[in-house]
Amino acid sequence: MPRIDLTLPELWDYRPELPEPSGFDAFWSRTLSEQAGYPLAVTLEPVDNGLVAVETFDLTFAGFGGDPVRAWLHLPAAALRDTERLPGVVQFQGYNGGRGLPHEHVFWALAGYAHLVMDTRGQGSGWTTGATGDPHGSGPSTPGFLTRGIGHPDAHFYRRVFVDAVRAVEVLRGHDLVDPDRVAVTGISQGGGIALAAGALADGVAAVMPDVPFLCDFRRAADLPTLDPYAEIGRYLAAHRDEVDLVFDTLAHFDGALMARRATAPALFSVAVADTICPPSTVFAAHHSYRAAKEIAVYEFNDHEGGGPFQQARQAAWLAEVLA
Template structure:
């Protein structure tokens, strides 16, 4: 893939006009209040994953509407029972994937963190090693995939459920034994990055956010400049439902990482790939340049991978995160995090 989007200097200045719904904050406040009527921890069971230096828990927590959502929790062996409370990384998964096996993602546990990997409701059968969380909600007519499930009503849309799950995953992480509730970070790649942006805007008092090549940002721009899926699901749907454009984009505005990320308070490390046709660079820079714009922009960094497509930085980006996050946590006084949580 050749370079196809704006030149990098223009991307660095790209601040598109916003199309936020007037009731965006009320919509999410009501949604999360309803979800939080349920006790967050449903079950935490220690499992033998064959790992001797890492403890593994199979977590079930109450997500959207109290529905059970699965997650893996890995952490340094013995750290739940003794030692200083540990910081937490809550990770969300890319489009079509599920939580798979606990041994697939061990970097954060071996770096001294509690690592929560949230399963993705109704996904987990496109790549990877499977998921374990159903999505019990129905849908009207939709194109294949999840982008257009409930597309005519934000109350019914799939991403209302998934993004609520993400916020509740943070709540569940904070309820685990011997964790530092003030040092919780959200992270993810692609869909996981878009969900991390949503969580960053919807959760109070996060210590950091690390969205890699994030999906779910600046939908109108995305469908105008790429034919790639999953954004292509919106095009596919509108090619059949020819009069639905205004309603479709109004619904998606409630789940746009540009809008939700503006409400974040935590430092962030983004990544972007300039040849990425799946999540075009201008959609990522729209989210990056608007990030925390309503809250007094904290430290916000971005890694640019000029010659990569949607794979982005891969191990290079994880190496960057493993160095960036401890630095940010060390520079974030407890009082500052507590103040952010009280906003």
């Protein structure tokens, strides 16, 4: 399989100096403070998922700007008859995927967790379906989501998504059946990048599990012959030749490698050394920047599928130990 990035020994040594944009922490403090005034406005409706071991609820909460964000809440059926509080997992979706159908993402509920599967606003028309729109506008952008609102961090698409993620953690931690001190966040690709942001920005996250995370070390990703979504950056800059500094300054506000410096919870990363979508050097940049306890599972001969079911089994064992 052709590889576009560094060798594995070089990856272990790859520690780029990633400059932080001026006012990074102030930007996020202001953003979260502005959003705190919106009540969570949680609604729950039971749905028939066709399963006997998992109960599913159609959950809606108020995300960025009070916008309704959809999610599935999966609970082990036995938990509804038990008085012991459950550990929880908030799951974020890959690029242009949504929460899907009620039975699609139930692994963590089957493992005994309260499992909240958050829609990504404006997405869910790629590899699986979504039900959450994004009512906010955008300036000029290339098709995709990475350059939407690229002219200023306040307008960028991922500012809204990261706020949604923070509030999703708050929703699950506040559920009557959930132990608020044992809630983890996870996701693959874009979901991994969102998990890194939630781990840095949300209160009370107990563990972070980013799989082959997207949204890390943007300049490095843009300089390599990657596939979409990172290739969206190059296409935009090929037209907007005078905006290079502006674009990378905006994107830096959403860089998982910078978010990782604010981490406090233990993390289990995964990386695929032959990844042509999220280059392994960008994942290692986030891993090496991560300030709390961390591990990384390396899949040397895999592309963006990463560890797949092997990683899922490793996560289950690791999370049970971390939250014990």
